[in-house]
Amino acid sequence: MANGSNLNRKNTGWNEVGDEPTSAVSAVPPASLAPGLQTAQAEPVGTCEPKESDGFIRGLVDPEAAIQRVIDAGYIAIPRGATDDKLLQAALGDVPLNDESVKQLWLAFAYDFKERLGGGTRKTGSDIMPAPARWILACVCSYANPRQLQIPTPNIFTVFEDVAFRS
Numbered sequence: 001m002a003n004g005s006n007l008n009r010k011n012t013g014w015n016e017v018g019d020e021p022t023s024a025v026s027a028v029p030p031a032s033l034a035p036g037l038q039t040a041q042a043e044p045v046g047t048c049e050p051k052e053s054d055g056f057i058r059g060l061v062d063p064e065a066a067i068q069r070v071i072d073a074g075y076i077a078i079p080r081g082a083t084d085d086k087l088l089q090a091a092l093g094d095v096p097l098n099d100e101s102v103k104q105l106w107l108a109f110a111y112d113f114k115e116r117l118g119g120g121t122r123k124t125g126s127d128i129m130p131a132p133a134r135w136i137l138a139c140v141c142s143y144a145n146p147r148q149l150q151i152p153t154p155n156i157f158t159v160f161e162d163v164a165f166r167s
Contacts, residue, residue, distance in 0.1 A: 054152040056107040063112040066091040067132045082138035110154040121160045124167040
């Protein structure tokens with residue numbers, strides 16, 4: 001090539017060694033190598049389909065008020081076996097205890113963990129959530145597991161934040 005042959009230039013459009021580059025770096029090969037590629041539009045980085053709704057009803061359960069109701073109900077430690085529907089009803093206040101309200105209780109604490117407490121991969125649930133909040137979440141799990149109730153992952157969480165919240 002350096003001897004003056006134009007074979008490579010004619011077929012590929014690339015410069016010979018020693019020629020001035022046409023651009024510093026080109027991510028798109030010349031049109032002669034990939035016809036039609038020049039007109040393709042790249043998708044912006046980081047775009048994806050929107051997540052399915054997690055069903056969270058903001059304001060149905062206030063996590064701070066739920067904690068206070070549990071304390072006011074006389075709880076000073078996690079119930080034996082973390083199974084106590086009365087604790088869950090205390091946390092829910094006037095909201096009836098059922099599968100949907102238990103999901104909402106979980107989601108309310110999850111959103112609070114991220115939005116108000118600043119939880120994430122460096123701040124786990126056990127690090128920043130008060131003990132009564134952890135008791136409530138343990139009772140949610142004890143309620144959900146035997147019923148095979150699927151608790152949704154909050155839409156605002158990354159996989160890592162979900163793990164941190166559950167830790």
